[in-house]
Each structure stands twice: as C-alpha cells, then as structure tokens.
Amino acid sequence: MKSISEAYISKLKESNVTDELGIIKIRYALAILKNELVKTFLLICIFALIGQLQAFLIVMLFMMPIRLSTGGIHFNTNVPCFLFSLGYFLLAVCVLSLLPIKMPAYYFILGLSILIVCLCPLAPSAKRPIKSRKKYLQNKYFSLIYLPIFTFLLLFFIKDQQIIAMSIWGLFLHAIELLFVRLHKRKDGNFNV
Numbered sequence: 001m002k003s004i005s006e007a008y009i010s011k012l013k014e015s016n017v018t019d020e021l022g023i024i025k026i027r028y029a030l031a032i033l034k035n036e037l038v039k040t041f042l043l044i045c046i047f048a049l050i051g052q053l054q055a056f057l058i059v060m061l062f063m064m065p066i067r068l069s070t071g072g073i074h075f076n077t078n079v080p081c082f083l084f085s086l087g088y089f090l091l092a093v094c095v096l097s098l099l100p101i102k103m104p105a106y107y108f109i110l111g112l113s114i115l116i117v118c119l120c121p122l123a124p125s126a127k128r129p130i131k132s133r134k135k136y137l138q139n140k141y142f143s144l145i146y147l148p149i150f151t152f153l154l155l156f157f158i159k160d161q162q163i164i165a166m167s168i169w170g171l172f173l174h175a176i177e178l179l180f181v182r183l184h185k186r187k188d189g190n191f192n193v
Contacts, residue, residue, distance in 0.1 A: 028127070028128075035078055035081075038078075039078070039081065039082050039085060040060075042082065043056065043060075043082075043085060043086060043089060044056070044057075046086065047089070047093070050094070052093050052094060055093050055162070055163060055166055056089055056093050058163055058166075058167070059089065059092055059093055059163075059166050059167050059170045060089070062150060062153075062154070062167045062170065062171075063167075063170045063171065063174060065142070065146050065150075066117065066143055066146055066147070066150065066171070066174060067174060069122075069139045069140075069142045069143045069146065070117060070120075070122050070123065070139065070140075070143050070174070070178060071122050071123035071124045071125065071178075071181075072123050072174065072177045072178060072181065073123070073177055073180070073181060074123075074124075074125040074126065074127075088170075088173055088177075089170075091169065091173060092166050092167075092169040092170040092173055093166050093170075096165075096166075096169040096172075096173075097162060097165040097166045097169055101165070103161065103164075106164065106165055106168050109168055109169075109172050110151065110154075110168045110171065110172075112172070112175070113168070113171040113172040113174070113175040114147050114151065114171070114175075116175035116176070116178065116179055117143060117147060117171070117174070117175050117178060118143075118144060118147070120175070120178040120179055120181075120182045121182060122136060122139055122140060122143075123177075123178055123181040123182070150167075150171070154167055154168070
C-alpha cells in the first residue's frame with residue numbers, strides 16, 4: 001500500500017496539482033485509510049473466527065455514519081486504537097447483548113443514547129481538527145439527521161431482536177464515549193490518548 005500511495009503522491013508532485021501542504025494532507029489521509037483498512041480487516045477476521053461476522057458487519061454498518069460524523073476517543077498509535085475498537089465491538093456484539101434485558105428497557109437505552117449524542121459536542125481528532133464552524137455544523141447536522149434514520153431502520157426493518165440489541169448497545173457505547181471525551185477534554189480542546 002505504501003508504494004501505491006507514494007507513487008500517487010509522486011505523480012501529484014510531478015503534475016503540480018497541489019502545493020506541499022496539500023501533499024502532506026494527502027499523505028496523512030492515505031495513511032489513515034491504510035490503517036483503517038488494516039484495522040477493519042483484522043476485526044472481520046476476529047469476528048469470523050468467533051462466529052459473529054454477520055452481527056459485527058451489521059452493527060459496524062449501522063454505527064459507521066454516526067462514528068465518522070461525531071468522532072470519539074482518538075489514540076496516538078494504531079495498537080491502542082485497534083484494541084479500543086475490538087473492545088467496543090466485542091462489548092456491543094458479544095457481551096452486553098447477552099444481558100437479560102426486555103425490549104422496553106432497550107428503547108429507554110436507545111432514547112438515552114440519542115439524547116447524549118445530540119447534546120454532546122463533536123470529538124474530532126487533534127490531528128484533524130474541524131477548523132470551520134460550517135464543517136462542524138455539517139457534521140453535527142448529519143448526526144442529528146442520521147439518528148432518526150438509524151432508529152427507524154432499527155425499529156421497523158430489523159426483525160432480529162439480538163441485532164437490535166447489539167445495535168442499541170453500539171450506539172450506547174458511542175454515546176458514553178462522546179460523554180467521556182466531553183468530560184475529560186484538555187484545556188486546548190483536544191482529547192487524544
């Protein structure tokens with residue numbers, strides 16, 4: 001992957017498509033993409049090994065838009081990031097969904113999670129801060145629009161109660177993550193581990 005990305009960057013430099021700052025941004029974006037692909041591949045392998053691949057993929061697809069638009073805890077290196085993601089999905093898919101909770105309680109957890117996500121500010125990475133109010137509001141509005149869509153799909157299209165529970169736990173864990181970041185932000189406004 002590195003040779004492909006470096007070849008692409010060399011081509012951009014040769015054709016003078018962007019300045020040096022643009023090259024730095026592109027290099028960073030390609031590194032993030034590579035890391036996310038590796039992390040996702042490893043997670044897929046792990047959940048396939050434990051027989052929970054379908055559930056993992058559904059929860060991941062449900063959660064991806066909200067996690068991308070609102071942010072969360074960010075780590076300085078890949079290993080803690082991977083371990084946090086693994087723990088997050090193991091809790092949502094394999095552990096919390098096994099608790100003997102009735103559906104009305106899940107609806108309460110869903111409502112509480114939506115409220116927390118709506119009230120908490122976004123938590124972007126310190127390495128990729130949101131610099132304009134317009135971009136911040138776009139991400140916030142996207143999350144506010146996606147949450148009712150998430151709820152509608154979950155409650156009216158998904159028939160498997162276990163998948164509903166896993167997805168609600170996924171949103172709850174993300175809401176707790178945003179709340180944690182909100183309560184523990186440094187004075188400079190960043191929270192990176």
